[in-house]
Amino acid sequence: MVSKIGAVVPRWKTITDPDQEYMRLALDEARQARLRNEVPIGAVVVLHGEVIGRGHNSSITLHDPSAHAEIQALRSAGEYLGNYRLVGSTLYVTIEPCMMCIGAIVQARVRRLVYGADDPRAGAAGSVFDFCADHRLNHRIVVRRGVCADACSSLLRDFFAGQRQRRDGRAG
Numbered sequence: 675m676v677s678k679i680g681a682v683v684p685r686w687k688t689i690t691d692p693d694q695e696y697m698r699l700a701l702d703e704a705r706q707a708r709l710r711n712e713v714p715i716g717a718v719v720v721l722h723g724e725v726i727g728r729g730h731n732s733s734i735t736l737h738d739p740s741a742h743a744e745i746q747a748l749r750s751a752g753e754y755l756g757n758y759r760l761v762g763s764t765l766y767v768t769i770e771p772c773m774m775c776i777g778a779i780v781q782a783r784v785r786r787l788v789y790g791a792d793d794p795r796a797g798a799a800g801s802v803f804d805f806c807a808d809h810r811l812n813h814r815i816v817v818r819r820g821v822c823a824d825a826c827s828s829l830l831r832d833f834f835a836g837q838r839q840r841r842d843g844r845a846g
């Protein structure tokens with residue numbers, strides 16, 4: 675592929691990574707959460723290349739401690755398929771899931787988990803716990819981490835910085 679005369683784009687740059695494409699949709703969901711003053715985390719569920727579920731953090735809006743992005747996306751995928759088992763699916767989420775969400779991901783029999791940024795405080799896919807590789811569970815999940823990690827973590831960082839600023843503004 676030649677973009678201008680004499681300049682050849684390396685072949686690897688022309689190959690798009692489908693995981694990045696789906697992560698962009700999860701990032702769109704995260705922005706939806708931010709608009710509602712929820713912690714900006716988003717998720718989508720994909721089966722055979724089709725987006726079958728999407729969701730974002732809604733705990734505050736719904737008064738529901740379980741309304742994390744992953745759970746919302748799994749619920750919407752389950753409704754779409756008419757089945758709580760999402761066999762063969764991939765879940766994309768902007769931040770490493772917590773232990774509750776990994777539990778739900780296992781229950782749904784999700785095949786692959788792709789996430790953006792690590793969560794060193796509560797991550798249960800390798801950071802604090804590692805339920806994806808726990809041999810005591812009868813279902814194991816293939817994990818890919820670090821997809822669009824910068825975009826995913828900066829969304830979160832900016833959100834918390836904004837919150838601190840507002841809080842400090844009130845205090846002053």
Ligand SMILES: [Zn+2]
Pocket residue numbers: 742744771772773774775776
């Ligand atoms: Zn969670």
